[in-house]
Amino acid sequence: MNDRITLREQLAGMAFAAPYIIGVAAFLVFPLAMSLYYSFCNYSMLQPPIWIGWDNYRDLLTDHAFHTALWNTIFYAAVSVPFTLTLSLLLALLLNEPVRGQGLYRTIVFLPSLVPLVASALIWQWLFNADKGLINAMLRPVLHVLGQLVLSPLAGALGADHATIESLRHLSPPVWLGDPHWAMAAIIFISFWGVGQTVVIFLAGLQDVPHELYEAAEMDGAGAIHRLFHITLPMLSPVIFFNLIMGVIGSWQIFDVPYVMTGGGPGRSTLFYSMYIFEAAFNQLRMGPACAMAWIQLLIILFLTVLAFASARKWVYYA
């Protein structure tokens, strides 16, 4: 066996990879360096950048809008990622059952992930409309019955005061996008609608779990729950890990849906990290702070990924 790389192979390899090598230089390394440099500059794009040292980073320490955007994004990621992962896994298990119309069910769950996010945002803005939206139209009668027949009698039996009982009799649904807390809840809820691709990846992973394992477990009399926790989940753990990483990276970059649906409001309750970078750069022409924030975002994502890889040793099982 000849291990030497011939000059011809070396040149061919580089020639075939040339588009990417040039692309890396032009669209990756050079912009990364520029972005890092700008993050230490006062720069509006209209005048040349002026070096100001750590000022942009220092100013972020006292920038309340930045803190809000950071916190909103952390909250969104911390809630949305575990819930969408669990939901997609459950859906994949369900869609893996051999039922009639399986293909149709799979297609239906996958379809929403194909919908352009701008259109998604508009559809859900309409569904979440406080007065005329379908969601509140369905919630109103439910809350009415619940308040009249369950909650207010219960409060009465527990000896609550008259005002409390009256207010429980007239429960009204949230105003969703008009309420700071419910607007965030709505945006998290929308992320559940777009899990199609994650579900497909889980489904592919389920096909690779050896059948013999289930058969052996069944012979030993293991129940469905036991099989899930001792066969399916361990065998699926590399796929769960992959989807976790993708979910974390994606959730930190959420932009389209809140930008179109709420514009970051009400107040700054749905202002997310990438939206604030965009606003700083292209509405306020504060390129320096925008680049500083982008670099912090990159470091956070890098840190979370390293953390995930470090934890993987404990729970990801490679056959």
Next chain:
Amino acid sequence: MNRKPALRTHLLLLLAALAYVAPLLWMIDTSLKHEVQAVRIPPVLIPHPIRWQNYVHVLRDPQFDFSLFARNTLIIATLSALGAMLSSSLVAYSLAKIRWRGRGLVFGIVLGSMMIPFPVFMVPLYRIFRELGWIGTSLPLWVPAFFGIPFFIFLLRQFYLTIPRELSEAAVMDGCSHFGIWWRIMLPLTRPALLVVGLFSFMGAWNNFLGPLVYLTHQSTFTLSVALQVYQSRSGGTSYNLLMAASVLIIAPVLILFFLAQRTFIRGIATTGLK
């Protein structure tokens, strides 16, 4: 092993399917209603009369030149798909089938760069494209696709690795160059994977919002996503029937493409016997 799925499974599947399809159905439903009927409480389930005029209204709106935006988007999406298929398959071939010093490093960069969030590049790329005089044109949205997309390079490389080495070695014996192997063996054998790359990049470009928002400055160059957002803020969120009709028009091509390609994929995978 022949377990019959329980009734509970059927019910859960029905419930899930209903939850996932309902928003799309309600969008179509609203798009076919009169403005007044669309906002009636309690909601009217079946539109009567069915107002196809809403679609005519959207297509003829002088403020929302649908055919122009569709053409802009189609051009960008097609060029992105072509660029991604061509460049990613070349690079993937180099990483999978040619032995050369530095390919490990390049593959590492491919994997690592998938993690970098777009905002890091947003400002410098804007500067670069401005120096090139590309701001306000569609060039920033499709030219980079010709320089290889990391995720697709990774995907195609995995596919090329499954092609037996004997095949390409036999071709080399016969005096075939790498270009010949790539063109005559790899591309035909991995057509389904290449189609997946084309489809994904087409849809990615069709759905892209932040890119066009940053780089397109004139309304005449807008893509459908950006135009839809402008359309929404212009109509002030009042006439949801028209907004939903516009949304249907933007979603429909993606869904049609998906259904057409779904069959191609299955046939492609079945005939090449890859799986």
